[in-house]
Amino acid sequence: MxxxxxxxxxxxxxxxxxxxxxxxxxxxxxxxxxxxxxxxxxxxxxxxxxxxxxxxxxxxxxxxxxxxxxxxxxxxxxxxxxxxxxxxxxxxxxxxxxxxxxxxxxxxxxxxxxxxxxxxxxxxYRNTIRCKRLLVLINPFGGQGKATDRFLKLSLPIFDAARCHVDQIKTEYKGHAMDLIENMEGLEDRYDAIVCCSGDGIPHEVFNGLSKRKNAGLAFRVPVCQLPCGSGNALCVNLVGSNDLPFATLSTVKGVPIPVDLCSLTQGDKRYVTFLSQALGMIADCDLGTENMRWMGESRFTVGLVMRVLSRAKYPCEVSVRIAHESRSQVRRAYQEDKSKNHERYDDSVDAEAVASRSLPSLRYGTINDPVPEDWKIINTSTLAIFYAGKMPWMSSDALFFPAALPRDGYVDLVLIDSAIPRLEVLSILLNVQEGKHFDSKQIHYYKVDAYRVTPKAHSGFISIDGEKFDFTPFQVEVHPSLGTVLSRTGFYQAPGV
CATH class of the missing domain: 2.30.29 (PH-domain like)
Structure with missing residues (x-):
């Protein structure tokens, strides 16, 4: 002995x-x-x-x-x-x-x-629970149609070894995951996490499904995470720090739930939830206008972006924003001050009945159909190249577009880039995105905002919300602090910060 x-x-x-x-x-x-x-x-x-x-x-x-x-x-x-x-x-x-x-x-x-x-x-299992109960939503069309095989080969053996209870459902049509989550009986009591074996489209559907539940306040406390099986796996990169499937599976087994900000988006008479990003301009074009290049994986975004920079693409629009931090020094100071707060985890002593009584939060700034609030800054531009707003640092494994983004600081990070900038300068900025070094460029505008509105002036184009195609019409976004929950490897985002 x-x-x-x-x-x-x-x-x-x-x-x-x-x-x-x-x-x-x-x-x-x-x-x-x-x-x-x-x-x-x-x-x-x-x-x-x-x-x-x-x-x-x-x-x-x-x-x-x-x-x-x-x-x-x-x-x-x-x-x-x-x-x-x-x-x-x-x-x-x-x-x-x-x-x-x-x-x-x-x-x-x-x-x-x-x-x-x-x-x-x-x-x-010092910081998490054993034998997690997992609802795994598999997009069989994701990852060039290999998502199911990759899950069975690389993820399921790890879940089995961890004694996880796994319920697998394959999505059959666009919006299927949203319908499942909205209507599933007893979801909040049955599962410790919702695992999206897909790209970023299924998490988008899951968050919107949670928002439609009668007890949305409680439903949003069920953690959401991702196994990287799509062409865009930003949620996984931010939560895990890798888009390797076995490592992401291990991180699901060992992950800890953390609260994160979510956003409401209104367009027309509809309201949606967005967790990752909103884009108009070159980024949206590269995201949605390169569907014929999906065989290239994440590289299709880079190729599409270079093509549009060289052609000096312009996207006239009106941007109205409620700015909280405008200068780079203000953004950096706010990041440092809020970083320690963003390491907090859920307090399990929170009254579950009080949480369950809350539905989706009311909108503080109205909808896209209401007048623009008087204290918002209005930017009219006919030469905008990139409008990109994000709630997470990484937009892909090689794009640290929002290095100052935090899980729950109450803000969306907003980047504006004008097409009047010389093409080589724009390419230099975009090359620096890989390590987040574009943050210090004087040629871009980097804001922290808690609400904004975008009104396109062109007749047609692309609007990308969490990588999903939306109508090319005006939309408005506002932040809901700590509304959602994700399963994180370490309790915060895997990004170097500013």
Missing amino acids: VGINSTVAYTLDHKRVVLTLEERFLLIDYEYSSSGSTLGCFSSVACINSSFHSSIRHESIVYYNIIWAELASARAQTQLLCLRIDYCIVKNDLKATFSRSSFLVDGSEEQNCRAFTEALMNRA
Whole structure:
């Protein structure tokens, strides 16, 4: 017996192993004799002369990467037990591979090893719950039609190892996920998270489905997350820091719920919920006008953008904004002040009945059909190149368009770029978007706003909301602080900030 923080075991080929619970990881020490023989013995394994000089090989597994550990009978008619540990091998680029290690334990060490195993599990799930109940919505048309196969091959084995309860539903038509979420009975009590195995279109539908439920206030507390299986996987990149499917699956197993701002968008007589972005101009054109290039994956956005910059595309419109922070120094100061507040998680003591009584929040600034409030700034332009508003930092894995965005600061980050800027300067700005360095460019306008309105002046074009095509008509957006919930890897967005 070694103690609850360590245990002695043997590999399947009888090499002696000491497993130790360190502060941040499980340490595994493999012991070898100088002659290559194994060291030590126990009752059900033949003893080897242990007088030889020994050497030790060290391995470690970060607790976050450990999916499950259990002790079970190893072989019939023996006193051996088997300690099995399921985990992910995670590389520096946040790409993961599912793996499993098994060790033999003498029956006389069962009590100590069970205590060790439970202590290991407590560390592995220190900040989250075990055995999550997951509703997985799969878009079978996403990821060039490979979403279902990729989920079954790369995600389901990890969920099974984590003892997650998984209900899978394949969407059959546009809007199907919204209909499912709006009408599903007992959704709030049945699931710990809604997992979108798709691009960003299914999360958009899910948030809108939640908004249509009678108890929307409570429904919005069900966390939403994404397994990256589409051409745009911004939600996953922001929450996980990677668009690797196995790592995103691990992050779902270990994720913690955090509140996030959502936005209402009114257009015509309709009201929608948007969680990610709103765009008009080059960005919308690249998002929606490159459908014939979907085979290129995320690269289609870059190719489409370069084509439009070179052609000096212009998008005349009127932009009305309620600006909270206008200068770059104000935005940076606001980011630093709000960053610490944005690390807070849900208070489980919140009165559930009070939350459930709230429907979708009322609109503070009216709808697109109301007059523009007098304190809003109005920008009339005939040379706008890019109108882009976002609630998350990353718009794709290589586009840190809104580096100052926070989960719940109550603002939308807004970027305006004029087509009068020299083409090489525009290309330079867009190249810097990959690392968020465009933030300091004097050629762009970067605001934090809590509401705005856009009125296109052209007869036709594209408006992209969360990557989805909307009518090319005026629309208005306002922020609802901390309305939604997402499942985050660490409790905040995976972005460097400003």
